[in-house]
Amino acid sequence: MTKSLGSHPTYENYRDSGVECYGSVPAHWKTLANKYIFALNKNLVGKNSSRYTLLSLTLGGIIKRDMDNPEGKFPAEFDTYQEVAPGDFVFCLFDVEETPRTIGLSSLHGMITGAYTVFRPRRKFDEEYLQYLYLSLDSGKRLRFLYKGLRNTIPKDVFLAFKSLTPPIQEQRLIARFLSIKTAQIDQAIRTKKHQIELLKERKQILIQRTVTLGLDPDAPMRDSGIEWIGQIPAHWEVVFNRRLFREKSRPVQGDELPLSLSQVDGVVPSDEMKERSLSPAHRKNFKLCFPGDLVVNRFKGHLGVFFESAFEGVVTFHYGVFVPQKGVVTKYFEHLFHTEPYKTIYAGASNGMTVGLQNLSNNNFYAIKSLLPSVDEQTEICSYIEDHSARIDQAANNISSQIERLKEYKASLINSAVTGKIKVPGVVEPAELKEREFA
Structure with a gap:
């Protein structure tokens, strides 16, 4: 495919389009200023906002906003929002360089923020072709030469003067x-x-x-583990409380240690390599020192299996738990064990708090969990x-x-x-x- x-075949005859972002185009194609293609269509909903469906411009185009599971901020009132009808184009003409997608062709009737620009295409132009044309220009951010100001804005008059390709x-x-x-x-x-x-x-x-x-031995004799969610385990394995496996230990922090962060994806990493958003406190009061081989736990995400062995020596925020492995413990094995769905369920039940994201796993509750010990x-x-x-x-x-x-x-x-x-x-x-x- x-x-x-x-x-694919090409045209017989080409000419220079005269527009920077197009290059050579078929000789019989025209370029036409957008003022002859699009009509500005700004109809504010005013006090009638309750009659409209709230829309958003996303990477998937223009969609209905999910009001049952809302994300992001909402204004106190929607009076300045504008009407969008099927067949309308919505452009985000500011922060163009930073915005993943700045153009959408609506198939819905509703309202959208007044910060966007709504255009209605004039007759004798195919809406789908125009959408593909501007999706292509947007995906390559090839309209940089139209930007104005620090916010990479394309003024409306500049956009309306820009020439679109019109086969x-x-x-x-x-x-x-x-x-x-x-x-x-x-x-x-x-x-x-x-x-x-x-x-x-x-x-x-x-x-x-x-x-x-x-x-790893499929022929090993089995027995019941006695742990809910686990079931059968090799008969020669032990089942012990976590307090026998790991102990939290306070170590003095000097202040010049490597700052570490705990990523739900990558584990313990230097803070400056953190892909996810993390806190950058101004001081290291109450920070904890961890060594390679320590088990680092995000107490608020124990139910998500955020337990990782550290490969670094450094300091982590006091919100994390740092546990030293005891004799006979290979930390990496327990990292894998605690990432399994049964143990996520076990730790969810051992965490305090009803609100997701605020379920704290205390040391006592962690120590009271039973784990498998080969x-x-x-x-x-x-x-x-x-x-x-x-x-x-x-x-x-x-x-x-x-x-x-x-x-x-x-x-x-x-x-x-x-x-x-x-x-x-x-x-x-x-x-x-x-x-x-x-x-x-």
């Missing part, structure tokens, strides 16, 4: 139809590959859970097995992720090539060809 763009209306429709079919196929392929990644993640989680609770050699072998097999699964997932990125790149290139005439879509007949047919 993702054949190279070079396999003959029949070509616009053929291009839109071609892209609608092709992008749907690409999107379906991406969804399929994302599902494959989810299956790999599930397979990895099952492998880890099976290994840390059942061991021998040191088995813990080490299990960790090596998980590391080896997880690496293979992760590599397979990474390969599929690379395929997804290539599909996205192909989709963007395909759209750009079609809307700017770098390729000729099926069904298009150039004017010169028409003349030849008339005299044939």
Whole structure:
């Protein structure tokens, strides 16, 4: 499906468009100022906002805002919001460089923030073609030469003076139809590959859970663990309280240690490498020193399995728990064990607080949890097995992720090539060809 763009036919005759972001275009295509294509359509809803559906401009286009599970801030009143009708274009003409998607064609009737600009296309222009044209310009942020000011704003008069590419209306429709079919196929392929990644993640989680609770010997005699959610375990394994496995220990902080953060994805990492948002306190009062091999716990996310072995020496915020492994404990094994769904459930029940995100796992409750304890050699072998097999699964997932990125790149290139005439879509007949047919 993702054949190279070079396999598509091109037009016979090209000319310079005279517009920086288009380059050469088919000779019979025109460029037309947006004031002849779009009409500004600012109808404020005023006191009638209760009659309108609240809309948002997202990466997926213009959607109905979820009021049952609202996210983000809402104004005290919506009087300054503006009406949007099916067929209207919504543009975010400020912070263009930083905004992931700044254009949407609405299929809904509702209202949207007055900060956006709503245009209604004039007759004799295909809405879908115009949407693909501006999605392509936006995805590549190729309108930088129109920006004004520190907020990378495109003033309305500048936008209305900008020239859009306008093939003959029949070509616009053929291009839109071609892209609608092709992008749907690409999107379906991406969804399929994302599902494959989810299956790999599930397979990895099952492998880890099976290994840390059942061991590596399929013929080992089994017995009931006595722990709800766990079930059968190898008969020679122990079941002990966490207080026997880990103990929190206070160590003096000098003030020049490496600042560390706890990521739900990457574990214990230097704070300056943290991908997620983290706190940067002005001082290190009550900070905790941790060493390689320590178990670091986010007390508020124990129910999410945020337990990680530290590979670094440094300091973490006092909100975290830092536990020193006792004799016979391989911390990495317990990191894997506490990431399993049964232990997430166990820690959810041991955390205090009814509000999600504010469920605190106290030391006493952590110590009172029972955990599985294979021998040191088995813990080490299990960790090596998980590391080896997880690496293979992760590599397979990474390969599929690379395929997804290539599909996205192909989709963007395909759209750009079609809307700017770098390729000729099926069904298009150039004017010169028409003349030849008339005299044939």
